[in-house]
Amino acid sequence: MxxxxxxxxxxxxxxxxxxxxxxxxxxxxxxxxxxxxxxxxxxxxxxxxxxxxxxxxxxxxxxxxxxxxxxxxxxxxxxxxxxxxxxxxxxxxxxxxxxxxxxxxxxxxxxxxxxxxxxxxxxxxxxxxxxxxxxxxxxxxxxxxxxxxxxxxxxxxxxxxxxxxxxxxxxxxxxxxxxLSVCAVSVPEAEEMHRAGEELFPPPITLGRDLDFTARATSFREQLKRDGVGTSSLLKVHGQTMAVADRALAEAGITLADVHRVLFLNFSRPMVEQRCMAALGLPLERSVWDFGRTVGHLGASDHLVALEHLVTTGQAGPGDHLLLLGLGPGVHLAAAVVKLLDQPAGG
The missing domain is CATH 3.40.47.10 (Thiolase/Chalcone synthase)
Incomplete structure (x- = not known):
């Protein structure tokens, strides 16, 4: 950037x-x-x-x-x-x-x-x-x-x-x-992944319905089996995840070999391995999954909580590069590179 x-x-x-x-x-x-x-x-x-x-x-x-x-x-x-x-x-x-x-x-x-x-x-x-x-x-x-x-x-x-x-x-x-860098990209043709089976109006929450991503995921999979709609967009999400990571690294002037840890979302082991670490060609140990598995998926706080955990526990220190990578509904994909320069105050 x-x-x-x-x-x-x-x-x-x-x-x-x-x-x-x-x-x-x-x-x-x-x-x-x-x-x-x-x-x-x-x-x-x-x-x-x-x-x-x-x-x-x-x-x-x-x-x-x-x-x-x-x-x-x-x-x-x-x-x-x-x-x-x-x-x-x-x-x-x-x-x-x-x-x-x-x-x-x-x-x-x-x-x-x-x-x-x-x-x-x-x-x-x-x-x-x-x-x-x-x-x-x-x-x-x-x-x-x-x-x-x-x-x-x-x-x-x-x-x-x-x-x-x-x-x-x-x-x-x-x-x-x-x-050092931060960038984002979207795959809007995949937006249905997070609303499948739900109407737009009235908003379901105003009708007293529970939020249920599990039911929406089931509905989306059934739609894929029925007519194949969305398959190409799912492949594009995977490709763009890697593309946005590559772009963040290039803008930071480093390569994947320079990354000390990858800070992804606090998902299950299969999801962290398949959607992030294996795709990057890195072992799970280079992620923060060992910490994330103990606290749950903290909404939008995952990346900052993981960053604070790494620096306060001494698992990352001056000179280390960290790759922050995530995805959200939309489908929105983003990555950032942070370089540690010193020990934080109070850390």
Missing amino acids: ATLVDTPVFIGGLGVYLPDTVSVATAVERQWYPAEAARTSELTGVAVAGPIPAPEMALWAAQDALKRSGHRGADLDLLLYVDTWHQGPDGWLPQSYLQRHLDAPDVLATEIHSGCNGVLVALQLAAGQLAAGSRTALIVAADNFGTPKIDRWTVGEGYIPGDAAAAAVLTREPGFAQL
Whole structure:
């Protein structure tokens, strides 16, 4: 991305709120989660926040990120609030809650609702704003899936949604890490994958229906068997996943051999291996699956939580390159390369 060559963008601080986990073994014992799914996924735990509102978790993560970066809310030029699930009352905006409690009334603030890729979208938008003259941006992601109309144990195939919040302060001033590249691509002809069998209006949630990606996936597979529609788009999704990774690496000026770890979504072992690591030609050990399997798929927070985990546990350090790779409904694909320069403050 040319802007990152012309205007270096750094990560000045990270903040994470990760609640206690519920073991998958307990979920199986209580018949929340099928034993066969536990065996095939090899997932072991899920972070569960109970009644803590997602915006409250977001505030805690944001406060930590700002403190570690040496900035205050008043220093911000941009606030991007990323989420995948409902945040509070309809017609109310969670970013305004953060503005109020971070004392950042004049910052440009908006919500990003781009699924699991939301943080990577936010990185690209923030990089563009910093290149245009802004000095400090805050990216915050948060979700609490423990609500009616979603059953975290059955909503999807190959993953279990977990609750968390994560934040990153991006700045033009030197930080502990540098964002070397970030890019994205979409395969819009595959958008039906995430809505198969569902009408567009009225929105099903307004009719009191549960979110059920498992049922939609079943409907989509049945459609493929019936008329083959969508097969070419699925192949294109795979090809574009590799293409966007290659582009991010090229823009960062490195190759796959230079990548220390790949930060993908916290899916099951088969999904991480097949959709990401095997496609890249890398072993599972070069991913963060060993950590991700213990906390669940944290909505849009997966990448930032994994980044914080790697640097605070010493599994990645100065000089290491990290490839962030993800996909979301749309189908939207994105990748970014981050180079660690120093140990983060408070890490």
